[in-house]
Amino acid sequence: MNDTVDPTEIAGAPSEKTRLRRYNWLAKYDRDTINAIIDAGIVCQVGYVIDGMPYVTPTNHWRIDDFVYWHGSSASRMLKAQQKGIPVCFTVTHLDGIVFSRAAFNHNIQYRSVMAFGEAELCAEEVKRRALATFTDRLAPGLWDYARLPAEQEWKATKVIRMRLDEVSAKVADGLPSEDEEDYQSDRWAGSVALKMVQLDPVPDPKLRGGIEMPAFVRNFRYVGVK
């Protein structure tokens, strides 16, 4: 592997912190690529520090323009810490495949990931309400207007945190590894196995009352991570 940094590969890194050093040829700094990776899932991992110790919390995320958002209970430890504006590290990762190589050192995975550094910011009430409606409707268009709207005590029980996407980079590994010349000449097989997410048919809640039809947004539902 080429471990030296090629300056042509790192153009566009928004900061020293987000500049990829390892496997820098996989780095992507353009916002379209970054947004597409963030938008292809609804589960992120948020890293933060409390009393000097690292915490990583998996949570749902969504993006509106240059911000990523996540939400939780008003009583949550994570949100209580984050609403003070502490530094956070936001990551999204999608596993796309396994690469079998001729050399054990070159087995690899295909993946797309985003890493962003920033400061958590507690959303004001109005921003929070719009952000949650956007999240819900983006998951399944029409869902927000269909479900029973939150009562005031439910709104109070929920906080929304957001973070501006400033220091952000992506990594996209979608190829086969380059191997040593003598390995290419060997009799060993190499190739890849793609992995993908699929969705199954909707299953009604066993407690569903009779005669309630499945709404169009469920019949037409397509999870963002299903290609």
Added chain:
Amino acid sequence: MNDTVDPTEIAGAPSEKTRLRRYNWLAKYDRDTINAIIDAGIVCQVGYVIDGMPYVTPTNHWRIDDFVYWHGSSASRMLKAQQKGIPVCFTVTHLDGIVFSRAAFNHNIQYRSVMAFGEAELCAEEVKRRALATFTDRLAPGLWDYARLPAEQEWKATKVIRMRLDEVSAKVADGLPSEDEEDYQSDRWAGSVALKMVQLDPVPDPKLRGGIEMPAFVRNFRYVGVK
């Protein structure tokens, strides 16, 4: 939602830090459940602190007995920091489905996750070599003996970190949310859409020399995350 802590639910939490406070009825502390969630994937997120700032790195992981392992380049920032024995937070998350509820507040996801706190430990050379062989063979039984073994400079370029699973908890959300009684009586549909990982057929490397047959471990390959 019930935000009070039910003491019967938290029996078994190995420490105050790993005791689930939010949604504590989803908590699992038994090692079989925890191990199964860790073993059902090969991508984890490792959180750590450098100069007071949070970092989360997605990386491959595997488990041997009571340790989780990950590896990387000897030159990696993450591994250089972690080999000093710093505190880390190890997480694995699997998304299993989307839950549509009658009330907007109750939409949810089905998932399995593990969170573990511990200290990173650099593996000695012998432990490292055995651990990487175990990882490779667990991914695809027979893969280690098939591929060209690492040369000495390749071994030198790789470090393995491990962490003992002491402070660890899991969360398993596999049901439908409980809704308010009046919501059950509404005319709104509720239910779930399961998501699952599938694998596609193996694709040979376009650079593969003619006449090389696909080995059995590839023909029989089954990714651990495919149910």
